[in-house]
Amino acid sequence: MTADRVTTRSHRSVRGFVGAVVAVLLLAGCAADPGETATGETTEVTVTVEGMHFVPDVVEVPVGNELVVTFENTGTDVHDLVFANGARSERLDPGQSGVIEVGVISADQEGWCSVSNHRQLGMELVVRAVGRED
Numbered sequence: 615m616t617a618d619r620v621t622t623r624s625h626r627s628v629r630g631f632v633g634a635v636v637a638v639l640l641l642a643g644c645a646a647d648p649g650e651t652a653t654g655e656t657t658e659v660t661v662t663v664e665g666m667h668f669v670p671d672v673v674e675v676p677v678g679n680e681l682v683v684t685f686e687n688t689g690t691d692v693h694d695l696v697f698a699n700g701a702r703s704e705r706l707d708p709g710q711s712g713v714i715e716v717g718v719i720s721a722d723q724e725g726w727c728s729v730s731n732h733r734q735l736g737m738e739l740v741v742r743a744v745g746r747e748d
Contacts, residue, residue, distance in 0.1 A: 652718045653678035663689035666735040668725070674742045681716040681741060693732065697741070698723040705729065719743045 657675045661668050661683055675681050685695045687706040695714060696702040703712040719741060727737035 651678055652680070656680045656682055657719075658682045658684070660684045660686060661695060661739065662686045663693055663737075665689070666732060666737055668695070668727075668737060668739040671739045672742055673739060674744050675719040677720060677743045677745055678718060680718050683714045683716060684711060685714055686711040691732075692729055693727045693737065694729060695725055695739075696728045697725045702728075716741070 653676065655676070655678075657673075657679045659670070659673050659681070661670065661673070663669070663686075666689075673681070673683075683695065685703045685706070687693050687708055687710050690708055692705050692707055694703045694705045697714070697716050699717060701714050701716045703714050706712060721743050723741045725739040725741060726733040
């Protein structure tokens with residue numbers, strides 16, 4: 615077998631593997647909201663920093679609403695805000711802000727600051743998915 619054929623087969627194998635991984639991730643993403651329908655509504659909230667805490671540290675969002683968070687680093691250190699579903703801000707210097715599109719909320723999830731030991735020092739919050747009254 616020539617080197618060209620080995621390279622071609624390797625590239626095909628890699629492309630096939632990547633395609634399979636993407637398909638699994640897409641299916642997993644679809645399965646994350648079993649039976650949950652998006653409302654088409656958006657809950658917007660601003661989260662700030664006081665000391666080593668997020669304010670507010672509990673954010674209530676109706677099930678099915680999209681959550682958009684404006685994160686304002688009102689603290690004195692660099693901070694970020696990371697959500698359990700992978701949505702996150704950049705690391706922000708004091709005085710900077712950013713917008714995080716968290717996605718459609720179907721269940722409670724955590725948020726935290728990933729800088730150094732900030733999470734252990736109390737920089738956590740909870741997104742609480744609340745039922746809607748029809």
